[in-house]
Amino acid sequence: MEIIKYCKALADETRVRLVNVLLAYELNVGEIVQVMDMGQSRISRHLKILAESGLVDVRRDGLWAFYRASEDGPGRDFLDGVASLLDGEELRRDRNRADKVIRERTAATRRFFDDIAPEWGRMTAEILGGLDLSREIRQRLPRCGTAADIGCGTGDLLEIMAEHADMVIGVDNSPRMLELAGERFPDDAHMSLRIGETTHLPLRDQEADCTVMSLVLHHLARPEDALREAARVLRPDGRLLIAEFDQHEVEVMRSDYGDRRLGIPREKMRTWLEQEGFSLVKSTDFAVNKGLVVVLYEAVKL
Known part of the structure; x- marks a missing residue:
């Protein structure tokens, strides 16, 4: 049963925190590590479980990989059903960190183009x-x-x-x-x-x-x-x-x-x-x- 698979995938605090962030943003592993303040191997292990369950999509782009919450299918239906439960101080703090990473990325891109404009x-x-x-x-x-x-x-x-x-x-x-x-x-x-x-x-x-x-x-x-x-x-x-x-x-x-x-x-x-x-x-x-x-x-x- 799909629901058992999804519940098992989210039966871990770290994976709940990851889904909470990836519902709002597409991030690469380095950015996720920055948001979660955890080691890359630990993050990669949890992302693998979420991806295999169908709750997270992986976009391969050359040598890079980007992660985001599943956008469609039964995995997305499940996430939409539990999204209202993703609340609390720690989850809000994670989303704020992710927003900061995005703003820093945008600022870095702006500086890059300012520098190379001529x-x-x-x-x-x-x-x-x-x-x-x-x-x-x-x-x-x-x-x-x-x-x-x-x-x-x-x-x-x-x-x-x-x-x-x-x-x-x-x-x-x-x-x-x-x-x-x-x-x-x-x-x-x-x-x-x-x-x-x-x-x-x-x-x-x-x-x-x-x-x-x-x-x-x-x-x-x-x-x-x-x-x-x-x-x-x-x-x-x-x-x-x-x-x-x-x-x-x-x-x-x-x-x-x-x-x-x-x-x-x-x-x-x-x-x-x-x-x-x-x-x-x-x-x-x-x-x-x-x-x-x-x-x-x-x-x-x-």
Whole structure:
């Protein structure tokens, strides 16, 4: 019986604490060790039991593994049933530690992009090689009133988007990136640069007619949250263009380019788009350097 399996898996204080944290966050082993303040071997042993029971999912990403509470199936049904019982000072303290780890991770990512902002154009060109991604995006941009570049970086796409839209909004979480973007468009009343996270966009509901996310989602722990925000800020029938690496195993992208994910599988992207209310119109593949593949997705908000 499934219920006996699940109850046995949670018949340990440490595993209850792990599930409590993983219901809220996806974390790698190092981050979990930091939250729980326990040795890695002990944490790994308990995670193995939870994963084998079906209460925790493991996402393999190159040499790394990320853990989160099961998202669907009978394991998720069981967790939803007991979630209200996950209360108490120690469990709240664990969640607060996990939140701090996430905030520290976000701050570290912001510092990384602040530091490499002046070199970002060169670094991106090294990866893309002969692919003129800006041209490919330009060819797919509709004429519209308001266009938004989410994760605009130093603003390479903003000028192109201004050719197709009356108002262009650029959003990034790196102050240095936005500073460099602002230097390219001084006193431009048709350009609005806003600091913010892709998962909490500084845009009103249905403010944009077209949104672009170019090589952004692989930097996020939960890309689906960014797609949910893109759906929120787009009007019905609005166009979403996403350029993203297909899944790969080039670990140097993590260390040198700040990638959290080694690309995103096509099927996972299609699933996320459908879940967030988009219809995928077309996807196009482009082979680039290091054996990577960039996929350009064209979707419409239903």
